[in-house]
Amino acid sequence: MVSTVILQVFLIYGLIFILFVFLAIKALIRKRNRVSITLSMVFLIPALGILTNILYRAIDTYEFNLIGNKITIVLSCLGLINIYFFSKIITDSQKGFSLQKQIIIFIIYAALLSVLFFIPNAVEFEYGGVPGIDGYNARELNPLDLGVPVWSTAFFLYGLILSQLIVAFLMITVVKQYQSIGKGSIYGRKYIQTLIGMILMDMVIVGSFVFNYINSPLGRQINLIVGICIIPAAILLYLGLKEEK
Numbered sequence: 001m002v003s004t005v006i007l008q009v010f011l012i013y014g015l016i017f018i019l020f021v022f023l024a025i026k027a028l029i030r031k032r033n034r035v036s037i038t039l040s041m042v043f044l045i046p047a048l049g050i051l052t053n054i055l056y057r058a059i060d061t062y063e064f065n066l067i068g069n070k071i072t073i074v075l076s077c078l079g080l081i082n083i084y085f086f087s088k089i090i091t092d093s094q095k096g097f098s099l100q101k102q103i104i105i106f107i108i109y110a111a112l113l114s115v116l117f118f119i120p121n122a123v124e125f126e127y128g129g130v131p132g133i134d135g136y137n138a139r140e141l142n143p144l145d146l147g148v149p150v151w152s153t154a155f156f157l158y159g160l161i162l163s164q165l166i167v168a169f170l171m172i173t174v175v176k177q178y179q180s181i182g183k184g185s186i187y188g189r190k191y192i193q194t195l196i197g198m199i200l201m202d203m204v205i206v207g208s209f210v211f212n213y214i215n216s217p218l219g220r221q222i223n224l225i226v227g228i229c230i231i232p233a234a235i236l237l238y239l240g241l242k243e244e245k
Helices: 004-030 034-059 062-078 081-096 099-118 134-136 152-181 184-212 217-227 230-241
Strands: 125-127 147-153
Touching: 004 034, 004 230, 034 062, 034 081, 034 230, 062 099, 062 125, 062 134, 062 152, 081 099, 081 152, 081 230, 099 147, 099 152, 125 134, 134 184, 134 217, 147 184, 152 184, 184 217
Parallel strands: none
Antiparallel strands: 125 147
């Protein structure tokens, strides 16, 4: 029987990685400017997080598992800030919202997320119910026990609160822009697609924080199902944010 972790990491995440890279490249092929590059970052940064997730599971050393798990969630959260940049460039123009301002905001948010790397005992992997390096060394190799990450209270609360503050800000920004242009135009539909895409993407992020903290088999099964939402989320975000010809 294939474990939930193996199914999630190597099949589902592999397909999602391909989808995200495809959408990032598609955005760049259409027109290579600051707008399209910013749009591609919505997908490329989480794609790097997904790739890290696949790599640390494939390489499978305990130390890399710990750091790789943190990199994955940090990059997953970081990608969404580019939706704000994209919206500001469209509404305020590239001169009104300068590249310097965009870079500064990005660095500040990246620095705030990087605090997750420095929280003591933030992530611990559990193998067959045995936590830490003891569980890693004693795990069964047939089928391979890839283990599950278990997040501390501090890691859970800091990451969840920070990410949700940013997501709430993004949603308020999108709703305000939607209200300003009216419901009837093609752009009204695109804002709705963007908003739904953000909600679905955020469900995946929230699910990771909640269920890696709760650490129950049922919760991880639910998280696997919720994780599939990232596929329609990516497609809706692309359709909502891409420039019209």
